[in-house]
Amino acid sequence: MGLKSDWTKTGFATRAIHGGQEPDPSTGAIMTPIFQTSTFVQESPGVFKGYEYSRTSNPTRVALEGNLASIEGAKYARAFASGSAATAAILGCLDPGDHVLCGDDVYGGSFRLMDKVYRRFGLEFSYVDQTDLAAVKAAIRPNTKLCWIETPTNPTLKVADIEEICSLCNAAGVASVVDNTFATPFLQLPLSLGATMVAHSTTKYLGGHSDVVGGAVITNDEEWMERVQFILNCMGGNPGPQDCFLTMRGIKTLHVRMDRHCDNAEKCAAFLESHPGVSKVIYPGLASHPQHDIAAKQMKRFGGMISFHVVGGLEAARRFLESVQVFSLAESLGGVESLIEHPAIMTHASVPAEAREALGIHDDFIRLSVGIEEASDLIEDLEQALAKAKG
Ligand code: P1T
Numbered sequence: 446m447g448l449k450s451d452w453t454k455t456g457f458a459t460r461a462i463h464g465g466q467e468p469d470p471s472t473g474a475i476m477t478p479i480f481q482t483s484t485f486v487q488e489s490p491g492v493f494k495g496y497e498y499s500r501t502s503n504p505t506r507v508a509l510e511g512n513l514a515s516i517e518g519a520k521y522a523r524a525f526a527s528g529s530a531a532t533a534a535i536l537g538c539l540d541p542g543d544h545v546l547c548g549d550d551v552y553g554g555s556f557r558l559m560d561k562v563y564r565r566f567g568l569e570f571s572y573v574d575q576t577d578l579a580a581v582k583a584a585i586r587p588n589t590k591l592c593w594i595e596t597p598t599n600p601t602l603k604v605a606d607i608e609e610i611c612s613l614c615n616a617a618g619v620a621s622v623v624d625n626t627f628a629t630p631f632l633q634l635p636l637s638l639g640a641t642m643v644a645h646s647t648t649k650y651l652g653g654h655s656d657v658v659g660g661a662v663i664t665n666d667e668e669w670m671e672r673v674q675f676i677l678n679c680m681g682g683n684p685g686p687q688d689c690f691l692t693m694r695g696i697k698t699l700h701v702r703m704d705r706h707c708d709n710a711e712k713c714a715a716f717l718e719s720h721p722g723v724s725k726v727i728y729p730g731l732a733s734h735p736q737h738d739i740a741a742k743q744m745k746r747f748g749g750m751i752s753f754h755v756v757g758g759l760e761a762a763r764r765f766l767e768s769v770q771v772f773s774l775a776e777s778l779g780g781v782e783s784l785i786e787h788p789a790i791m792t793h794a795s796v797p798a799e800a801r802e803a804l805g806i807h808d809d810f811i812r813l814s815v816g817i818e819e820a821s822d823l824i825e826d827l828e829q830a831l832a833k834a835k836g
Contacts, residue, residue: 452464452515453515457516457630457631457700458700458701460512460515460516461512461516461631461696461697461698461699461700462697464511464512464514464515464516465507465508465509465510465511465512465513465514465515465693466508466511466512466693476690476694477504477505477508477690477693478504478505479505479686479687479689479690480499480503480504480505480686481686481687482499482503482686483498483499484497484498484499485497485498499683499686500678500681500683501678503683503686503689505686505689505690505693506524506683506684506686506689508689508693509522509524509684509689509690509692509693510522510523510524510661512693512696513645513647513651513661513663513696514663516630516631516696516699517625517630517634517635517636517643517663518630518634518636518637519636519643519663519664519665520664520665520667520670521663521664521665521666521667521670522661522662522663522664523661523662523663523670523673523674523677524647524659524660524661524683524684524689524692525659525660525661525662525677525682525683525684526658526659526660526682526683526684526685526688527646527648527658527659527660527682528552528554528624528626528644528645528646528647528648528649528659528660529554529555529558529646529660530660530682531644531645531646531660531661531662531682532554532555532558532624532644532660533558533562533680533682534662534673534676534677534680534682535591535622535642535644535662535673536558536559536563536568536591537563537676537680538669538672538673538676539563539568539590539591540567541566541567541568542567542568542569542588543568543569543588543589543590543591544568544569544570544571544586544588544589544590545559545563545568545569545570545571545589545590545591545592545593546571546573546581546584546585546589546591546592546593546619547559547570547571547572547573547592547593548572548573548574548575548593548594548595548596548598548603548605549572549573549574549575549800549803549804550595550598550599550600550601550603550804551593551595551598551599551624552595552599552624552626552646552792552793553599553788553792553793553794553795553796554792554795555593555595555624556572556795556796557795559593561795569588571584572800574603575594575596575603575605575610576603576604576605576606576735576736576739578606578609578610578613581610581613582613585613585614585617585619589617589619590619590620591619591620591621591622592610592611592614592619592620592621592622593622593624594607594610594621594622594623594624594635594640595623595624595626595627596623596624596627596628596633597627597628597729597740597748597750598627599626599627599750599792599793600750600752600788600792600793600806600810600812601727601752601804601805601806602627602727602728602729602734602750602751602752603735603736604729604734604736604737604739604740604743604744605736605739606736606739606742606743607623607633607635607638607639607640607743608638608639608743611635611638611639611640611641612639614639614641615639620641620642620666620669621639621640621641621642622640622641622642622643622644623635623640623642623643623644624643624644624645624646625643625644625645626644626645626646626649626650626779627649627650627748627750627778628744628748629650629651629699629703629748630643631699631700631703631745632703632707632744632745632746632747632748633743633744633745636663636664636665638743641664641666641669642662642663642664642666642669643661643662643663643664644660644661644662644663645660645661645662645663646659646660647659647660647661647692647695648660648777648779649777649778649779649780650699650702650703650706650749650778650779651692651695651696651699651779652691652692652695652696652779652780653695653696653698653699653702653779653780653781654691654695654780654781655777655780655781655782656691657688657691657692657695658688659684659688659689659692660682660684702781702817703746703748703749704746705817706748706749706815706816706817707730707746707747707748707749708820709749709815709816709817709818709820709823710728710730710747710748710749710750710751710813710815711728711730711747712820712823712824713751713813713815713820713823713824713827714726714728714730714731714751715731716824716827716828717751717753717827718731718733720827720828720831721756722755722756722757722761722831722832722834722835723753723754723755723756723831724753724754724755724756724809725753725754726751726752726753727751727752727753728747728750728751728752729744729747729748730746730747730748749778749779749814749815749816750778750812750813750814750815751812751813751815752788752810752811752812752813753810753811753813754805754807754809754810754811755809755811755831755834756809756834756835757809757834757835757836758808758809759808759809760836761809761834761835761836762787762808762809762810762811762834763787764833764834764836765811765830765831765833765834766785766786766787766811766830767833768829768830768833768834769785769826769827769830770826770829770830771783771818771822771823771825771826772784772785772813772823772826772827772830773785774786776791776792777814778812778814779814780814780816781816781817781818782816782818783813783814783815783816783818783823784813784814784816785811785812785813785814786811786812787810787811787812788801788806788810788811788812789801789806789807789808789810792812793806
């Protein structure tokens with residue numbers, strides 16, 4: 446196992462609980478204190494104990510960053526105030542004229558950041574179906590600097606082959622980022638498959654309790670980490686210490702929660718697939734999923750997210766969403782409680798209607814974040830809401 450502070454040789458669960466953290470040397474407190482301070486006293490100008498100002502760094506944040514690096518099997522991590530701040534920091538490392546090859550189905554806010562903000566600063570973007578490797582290869586241009594991969598995608602749960610895409614990128618000298626929010630490092634380790642960086646909305650499964658917003662960038666590449674730290678410090682996307690503490694507390698149970706999310710999602714997906722009120726179910730764990738084999742190759746299990754089409758269009762979808770009792774109608778995902786939402790009206794409203802239609806994000810399309818309640822209660826809830834959806 447090595448040194449007490451060297452958790453690299455331990456299993457995932459041990460790293461989730463201990464990685465990046467040591468008992469507080471002054472008190473023995475087992476939990477990393479919340480260093481609620483903006484600044485740090487210096488002995489003499491420029492002589493300090495490693496911390497000068499909390500935008501630049503903070504001990505609670507450093508513990509979280511060590512933990513995040515540890516669970517993704519990486520050397521470096523930087524924590525952010527949100528997943529969007531992490532995305533913004535990575536894109537902020539690029540120069541005008543650089544091209545980004547992005548998947549055609551990503552979180553609506555990531556698309557909005559690219560299309561409505563960074564495009565104005567001269568970055569070029571193309572949006573490609575990353576389940577089609579020939580299309581990915583053809584989309585690489587001489588000025589392509591970054592490939593943005595979200596897998597499974599939000600909300601249509603397409604699965605991109607990380608190893609194949611990263612191998613194309615690495616051969617072309619293009620850096621790659623995998624947004625690992627939906628899978629989490631418990632199920633999928635993109636850096637081990639050739640990705641340059643991993644991005645997260647830690648708001649979701651890593652935090653796990655719907656009580657904190659956060660993000661992260663994780664990598665083994667020192668140059669990228671320096672660039673990201675520079676942007677973090679310049680643009681101030683840093684998280685507060687209390688939020689870092691909550692995220693770290695959440696990660697300690699990630700492995701236990703994820704297994705239950707997967708158990709419950711598998712049961713809900715099978716139930717929905719057998720129900721006449723549902724026209725199509727999308728879950729990477731179902732044999733009917735078009736990239737099921739790729740998911741089985743690169744993921745340990747298939748996650749807690751399910752999307753489906755309800756019979757009866759918008760009116761049926763509305764009745765269904767208004768009728769659920771255990772599921773809560775809300776944006777976000779990855780918490781212990783089950784959430785349900787309508788991507789076309791809610792999380793992906795910023796994606797142009799034509800693009801949504803092309804992806805199948807129609808008015809009958811519903812996304813579930815399956816929580817860790819009793820599976821039988823979740824299925825009963827879906828069943829009674831589907832009965833109401835019928836009208
Ligand atoms: O919400 P924030 O912490 O800023 O994270 C943005 C983000 C990035 N990447 C993925 C894959 C995401 O799903 C998100 C946020 N998504 C939602 C809020 C949602 O309901 O889909």
